[in-house]
Amino acid sequence: MRTIEEIKGRCVITEDGHWLWRGSVRPDGRPNIYAPDHTRQNGGMTTQAGPRAIWHITTGKAIPTTHRAYVVCPHPTCCNPECIRCTTERLRGQFARRIGRHKGTPKHIAANRAINVKRAKLTAEQVLYVQSSPKTGVALAAELGVSMTTVSKCRRGQNVVTAPGGAPNVFAGLMR
Known part of the structure; x- marks a missing residue:
């Protein structure tokens, strides 16, 4: 997929403007999209996570080293460029903490307990x-x-x- 129109054509558009991906998804629920990768492949086509692919297609630029592309709406399969942000990993972590994205998951509970044991x-x-x-x-x-x-x-x-x-x-x- 080289254009946003191609990606939009593979999505179901909801009433509130979200583009829900109908193609393959990764185990964590994010879309799996074959698109240009300006960060690792100098614009060559590769399979990558949806938010990352959307960012590369819309901007035509590489994602900076300390940044991450992620979905800010409650739909992990959303491909609407308006729902994609690319910020530092720190700001993304603050966003995830603010909305409680990982709260109560066994992986994060175990990690927090391990941190407390070290302290x-x-x-x-x-x-x-x-x-x-x-x-x-x-x-x-x-x-x-x-x-x-x-x-x-x-x-x-x-x-x-x-x-x-x-x-x-x-x-x-x-x-x-």
């Missing part, structure tokens, strides 16, 4: 030590090299994240 200050054994120790919170904080808040949370049972070596499985609790 944890205490192992499971240290948490048990804090909970069973007769020492003051100030003494425990100085002994373990953590803040008073961390010791206080451990004693109240709020510090459920533990450092590597004593961490529960990152996939625990994902299934209901």
Whole structure:
């Protein structure tokens, strides 16, 4: 497909102006379009994700190194150029976070838990030590090299994240 008209011809046009792709789609639901690729092929034809293909066809330019083309409407198969944006990966991440695109997916839950485990200050054994120790919170904080808040949370049972070596499985609790 070399023109937007060719792509529009392969789409179902909705009442609110979205162009829903009827051709093949990738496993993540984005259209799979054979179009010029100005980023990797110097304008040569290649199969690529829909938003990327639309961007290349409409602008005739390569996507900058730190940028991504993506759909901003709720339809992942939309090919309307008005629904395609090309911004930095950081701005795309902020957009995805704002609309909650990945919220609650097992992949992202597991990733967030892994990040929290890396940030944890205490192992499971240290948490048990804090909970069973007769020492003051100030003494425990100085002994373990953590803040008073961390010791206080451990004693109240709020510090459920533990450092590597004593961490529960990152996939625990994902299934209901």
